[in-house]
Amino acid sequence: MTVAKKALFRVDASSVIGSGHLMRCLTLAKALQRSDWSVAFACRAHPGNLIQWLRDQGFDVLELTAPAQASTKKTATGYAAWLGVTEQQDAAELKQLLQAPVDLLVIDHYALSSVFEQAMTGFYRKVLVIDDLANRPHHCDYLLDQNLYPQLHSRYDSLVNKEATLLLGPSYVLLRPEFATVQRTAKTDQLRFLVFYGGTDELNLTSLTILALQQLQKTDFHADIVIGLANPHRIELEKRCAKDCRFRLHMNTPQMAELMSQATLMIGAGGSTHWERCALALPALVMTLAENQLASTLCLADAGACIYLGHGQDLTAVQLTQAVQQLLDNPEQLQLMSKQAKQLVPQGGGCAAIVDLLNTEFQGRH
DSSP states (O other): OOOOOEEEEEEBBTTBSSSSSHHHHHHHHHHHTTEEEEEEEEEEOOOOOHHHHHTTTTTTEEOOOOOOOHHHHHHHGGGGGGGGSSSHHHHHHHHHHHHHHHHEEEEEOTTTOOOHHHHHSSSEEEEEEOOOOSSBBBBEEEEEEEEOOOTTTTTTTTOOOOOOOOSSSGGGOOOOOHHHOOOOOOTTOOOOEEEEEETTTOOOOOHHHHHHTTSSOOOOEEEEEEEEETTTTHHHHHHHHHHHEEEEEEEOOOOOOHHHOOSEEEEESSSSSSHHHHHHOOHHHHHHHHGHHHHHHHHHTTSSSOOEEGGGGGOOOHHHHHHHHHHHHHHHHHOOOOOOOOSSSSSSSSHHHHHHHHHHHHHHHH
């Protein structure tokens, strides 16, 4: 009898980190499950974590203790502060929780590097790192960066061990299955907006966007407003949408692919949503919420697949209203954006190729 191959995902979600890293891991996790892998997660109990939500999805989660806030603030800045402990402490705690080594350790965390990867030696057969910053060294078997960048193939030259297999670009994009099967159904005579600023939206750009859309010359439209479970402005947004029947609020919706397929235009943040949107040929006005979203957003804007409006904290409702109005006045630009977006992502995304590679690698090991 064959024993299921075991994969463990080390990834966090929080009110600071957002949910994007966990969501892209979940896509790969489910694809591995469908290919008879046994999958578990290891997540730290940060404020705004999605540990219980993952368990509700049927996954085992190794829960790493919540960081002591005071000590972290003194010692760590930038992405390092996302971890809440040192890399060595993270590895030590994870090794204590693990009953036995796993076949594949998947790491998707901006605060983890070769320090953590090497500290975990002996607890995995192979390690897959998901990254898009190219700002720290890795010691891994595979490195996946699904984004589009100018120096795509040279970014990791001095950062990754020579034996590592690099999986680079949108042909490896971790696309949820529904984005592979849903067809674009947007109607030219129905104006529909889709608004989504990621899992948290601390700047409350969702509210600003509602105000901007309410100022449009064209008043006959429908807007789907999507927020995550950790959105701190939920009550305010519920009230805004209740007052205007053109707006419908969706919380942590499983219908994202369907909403994208129906939309005329998406308004939201850079990040992994880019690729889902491209798969469904959906034009977009994009703001960046973090430095790591900038390079790929600029690349997509250069490719004509979206329009970049700058950093979210600098955006005003007036600017956004003008940008939307300009696109509505130029429907041919919307069509061109749609066409350019569609060309960037392969049908079905890259999950199947990654799972095939891993299955081939681990064949005969059990």
